[in-house]
Amino acid sequence: MSRLSTKHVVLGLLVEHNSYGYALQQRVSERFGFLELADSAIYKTLERLEAEGCVEEVPRQRSARNARVLYRATARGCEEFESWMAQGSERPFLRDELHAKLALSGPEDLPKLLAAVEAQSQQCLADLAELGRQARPPVTASKVSWDVTSLLLVDDFRARFLECMVDWLAVAAEVIQDEIDDRPTMPAA
Amino acid sequence: MALLTLEAVSVSHWRGDNEIKALRGVSLSVTTGELVAVYGKASAGKTTLLQCAAGLARPDQGRVLFEGRDLSQCSARELVRLHRRRIAWVERSGPRSRDLPIATYVALSLYREAGAAEARRRALEALDKVGASRCASQRWGELTDSERVLVAIAHALVRKPRLLITDDPTHGLGLVERERVVGLLRSMAEDEGVGVLMTVPDMPAMMPAHRVLLLNLGRVVTAPEPPAEERDNVVAFPHVHRGS
Helix, strand or coil: CCCCCHHHHHHHHHHHCCEEHHHHHHHHHHHCCCCCCCHHHHHHHHHHHHHCCCEEECCCCCCCCCCCCEEEECHHHHHHHHHHHHCCCCCCCCCCHHHHHHHHCCHHHHHHHHHHHHHHHHHHHHHHHHHHHCCCCCCCCCCCCHHHHHHHHHHHHHHHHHHHHHHHHHHHHHHHHHHHHCCCCCCCC | CCCEEEEEEEEEEEECCEEEEEEEEEEEEECCCCEEEEECCCCCCHHHHHHHHCCCCCCCEEEEEECCEEHHHCCHHHHHHHHHHCEEECCCCCCCCCCCCHHHHHHHHHHHHHCHHHHHHHHHHHHHHCCCHHHCCCCHHHCCHHHHHHHHHHHHHCCCCCEEEEECCCCCCCHHHHHHHHHHHHHHHHHHCCEEEEEECCHHHHCCCCEEEEEECCEEEECCCCCHHHHHCCCCCCCCCCCC
């Protein structure tokens, strides 16, 4: 996957509406199931955005009982967000540990590779099942809002990415199995 | 207890002298209230799998149990009865007579046992459940692709089956329509207590399913079961309004 800009994720959420640091973490987890940001990462990003003049504290009276800081996007932050929105995105980078193992493997490694390929297929299915357990907007109306469609589109990409992986793993398993079958004296995995 | 169980099912087809192993020792189960999705590429054995599950094809090896009963031991008459009352195959090809109003088409299988008025009432109820009431007086040719799928599901559900089997119900549908159809199948499973076994042409269509399986070269790959607390931990869907 291409690197996701944490800065712009946090900024985009603040452009939507003002938020406390803790609430931001929850909103990240709700909206980007695949992205988990620790408290420290959120506050570090907020500090950086504040230093750049993109976000600021909402001035208000704080009491001993409520010492939380409410953040909002500044005009500069909104401009930065719109500029990021208009930029092209990096393409996902296609590399995988399995590719290195394949490149470095010898005939004696093939049964182990086959087992690794099968395990990775199972992991892809587990990832897909995990996607399904995350927020699923109920689609009942004939016309749905862009909020819902955009999330469906992101989920669609993630599932199709896994589908490509699974399809390629099936090809890899077939090729490795054929190679093993051609070598009857291969050791078992 | 599982509603449907396939135990080490193997099926081969012959093309001349060539044996094509469509299924190789496939085992799976579907329980009441569960939507199980099977993904596989073309020629992976998906349709053969569904035909075995419905008792429409007999395995060369292994068993198919529906409510504990071995389908290969059922007579033709028993199978017809099962298909009339317990097992429904979602048929997307629609009525033979294209002039039939949709409500009549959906009610057809009930006329003999329930009478015309009751059959029509239940057909309208089934169309309402799948969100296709507007199609009741239309003809098949007037429906969109997604409406046809909804009507096909209503046609299968009207007999109140225990098991619903559907082959590629999302084929040819767009992003939103696909989501609507699979979401409907999931809620039918949960609300009506029906077991649903479906095949899908792509993995996005599997996301709403309770369980996802991969059929590859006649074998089934399953995802490892997650811990119960993770299964139940569904994140609430947020509503987004920028600038509010």
